[in-house]
Amino acid sequence: MSDSIHVLTRIGMPAGDSVPVIRRRFSGSEGLRVAIVAGIRGDTPEGMRVAHQVCGVLEGCHARLNGTVDVYPCVNPLAAHRAIRNWPFFDQDLNRLFPGRPNGHAPDVVAYALTQDVRGADIVIEMRGAHPSFAEAPQAHVRRGDTHAAELAKSVNVNVVWARDPSVASTATFAAQFQGVISLEGGTGNRLTSGVGKALGEGILNLLNVVKVLPDSEVPFHWATMQRPLMVEDSQVHRIRTARSGFFLPEASPWDTVASGDVIGRVVDPSTGALQETVLAPLAGKILAVREQPVVFSGSMVIRMVEQVDE
Amino acid sequence: MSEGFSLETPFRDPFQLSELRFGSGPLKVALVAGLHGTELTGVHALNLVAGALRMARVQGQVVLIPIVNAHGVEQGTKRWPFDDRDINRAFPGDPGGSAVERIAFALLASTQADVCVDVHGGSAAIRELPQVRVPLSGAELGLARSMQLPMLWRRAGDRLEATGLVGAWRERGISAMHVVGGRAGTLDVGHARTLAHGLLRLLHHLKVLKHSAADPAEVQVDTTRQGVRYHYSDVGGFWVPEVRVGDRVAPGHLLGAVTEVVGGQRVEAVRAERAGIVMSMRAYPVVHARELLVRVADPIS
Known part of the structure; x- marks a missing residue:
């Protein structure tokens, strides 16, 4: 039974200092191992x-866990330090470097160390984060055809579970390394x-409860x-x-219900404010994502929505 | 100059994919540069080629697109600055997609030639000897040798993804080559001239030009991956090179040293393991452990 911090790898910096990438392990009795990875x-x-948030709950009850929960709170600390997407040196997308190399440069080594450490986990959860x-x-993505993952994902307190086909680039992503x-x-x-962090944090705890790693007595909310x-x-x-370029003004929010033909946004001339285009919902459904950065080109995605399906 | 594809742009005039067309008839050759906005040596090389073509009688039709990512060039960014997308990962593109997908689609449509070349610079941290990269065998090999660039690097074809321009050309049965020289973020006039001369030799070889405007060249390297030795830093620090790209080195030759960032004490000396030509050199001096410093290629004996 333990609650421990392990340095997965330490990134040596040219000026002589170093940056650790850590894993927190919470383990009780024998059981499943769940890996939760954030900040790639x-x-x-x-x-x-x-x-x-998840660590905060597990800290108080790790001795009563039926299994092990490994939390990697920030895999890319150098980028997080600057609030940028990519590994700062050479501007490398860490999520295109998996499974990594043990003798490569720093981001390769981090990708390799994480892949090796997560290997063998029974359940892997990646906290991906939205685009700025x-x-x-709140949504969960699983690989299409992976029915077990889709079934588990029903427990994570999201609006949508999206079973996706892999893209061309996906073989080098973290998610592609594991079933x-x-x-x-x-x-x-x-x-x-x-609200979003709370929803996802409770969702992960709920999943841990559903797979019997986290006992009912430790769940800090009601499952209903x-x-x-x-x-x-x-x-x-x-x-x-959008068909036109300009300034996009959204008329919908995430998880709004819209009917076919509803106005979901407008594009105006960025210099005069004159209306250039009215963006209409092409079908009935739910809004999954809304563009918040307003400057758009012709063809910029401004809304992602899911068809109306039986809930 | 003709205006090809145009894209409405917020706050400013439309983006134009500018093409330079020479000669007439079926499109024989397409030369492209500036997919990455910081790789300026290739842009200058194509402008030098354009200068030569203006003075020549061209057999068949040639299209030059010296700058694809014009907004990136203006702003000094490798990728399309609006959404930080790499145009060279957006092929084959989509006429109804995002800006980079539309540009990629239009570029591919404008360059359906018999032979295509995509000219790049090195990365922002590495200076590269002017070189042409081709598959291990096939039609491109003979075409690449006709360029007589200082280096010809034969590489396994699977290194090129279909989301890149050269990969997309090859998927359509076009003989396509990838030419690299210099360093991103800088203009190396000598390397640009070398690249331009190589491209003019290719046009002469393809009988697009009757006479080659280029001087004879010395090819220093014609090799595969096995003929290239990579030297990495063991530790982080300040890289101080002792050789330049194109230099010939002997085994044991001091290539450079990693020193302490503060104090300058030497912490690692990097020496050539075998004789060869320096084909890539770390130009940005601050290095982390296990980063590329130098590549040395087997010379042509």
Whole structure:
């Protein structure tokens, strides 16, 4: 039984100091091992906050856990230090370097150390964080066809579980290294969004309870408060793009319900404010993400929505 | 100059993908630079080629696109500055997609030639000997050798993804090459001239130009990955080079040293393990452990 901090790897800096990448381990009796990874990109403080929230609960009850929970609160500390997405030196996206190399340069070594350390975990949760230009509804992403992960993801208190096909670049992502990864995101990149961190943090604790790692007595909320998510695939998620460039003014918020033809935003001339385009919902459904950074080109995505499906 | 693809742009005039077309008839050759906004040596090289083509009689049609990422060039950013997307990871593009996807789609459509070349600079931290990178075998190998650039690097074709321009060209059956020289963020006039001469030799080889405007060249390296030795830093510090790209070194030759950032004490001496040509040199001096310092390639004996 333990609550320990382990230095996964230490990044030596040219000026002589070093930066540790840490893992917190909470373990009780024998049982499943769950890995919770945050901060692979430095502009995702929401995920780091959730990691700390979960740690805060586990600190008080690790001896009563039926299994082990490993929390990696910030994998990319150099980027988080500057609130930027990529590893600062050479501007490398750490989430395109997995599984990493043991003898490569610093981001490769970090990717390798994390991959090796997580290997063997029964459940892997990645706190991905939203892009800074968008406000996202709380959502879980799983690989399409991974029914076990999709089933588990129903417990994480999100609005949507999205079963996704892998992209061209995805072989080098963290999530591609393991079976059954559940990636969580919500809110806005580089910001903490009221309610989102609490929802995701409670969702992870609920999942730990559902898989019997966290005893009922330690769950700090009632299970009935958990969201029942929509289950969708790529074909049910639609990206709405602007036809004109300019200044996008949203008329919808994450998780609003819209009917086909509803006004969901407007594009105005950035110099005069004159209306250039009215953006309409092409179908009935729920708003999954809204562009918050208002400057747009022709073809910029401004809204992502899911089709109306039976809840 | 003709204006190709145009994209409405907030706060300013539309973005234009500017093309320089020479000759007439079927498109034989397309030369592209400036996909990355900081790789300026390639931009200058294509402008030098344009100067030569203006003075020449061109057989068939050639298109030059010296700057793709014009906004990145203006702002000194490698990627498209608006959303920090890499245009060279957006192919084959999408005419209804985001800005970089539309640019990628239009660029691919404008460059459906028999032979295509994408010219890049080195990274911001590394200076590269002017070189052409091609697959281990196939039509590109002969074309690349006709350029007589200082270095020809034969590499496994799977290193190129279809989301990059060269990979997208090859997926469409086009003979495509990747040319690199200099360092991002700087203009190396000598390397630009070397690259331009290589491209003019290629046009001569393809009978687009009757006469080659370029001087004979010395090819120093023609090798594969096995013929390139990578030297990495063991420790972080301040890299002080003792050689330059293109230098010939012997085994044991001091390539440079890593010193303490404060105090300057030497903490690591980096020496050549075998004889060769310095093909890549770390230019930005602050290094972390296990970063690339120097690449030395087997010379042509």
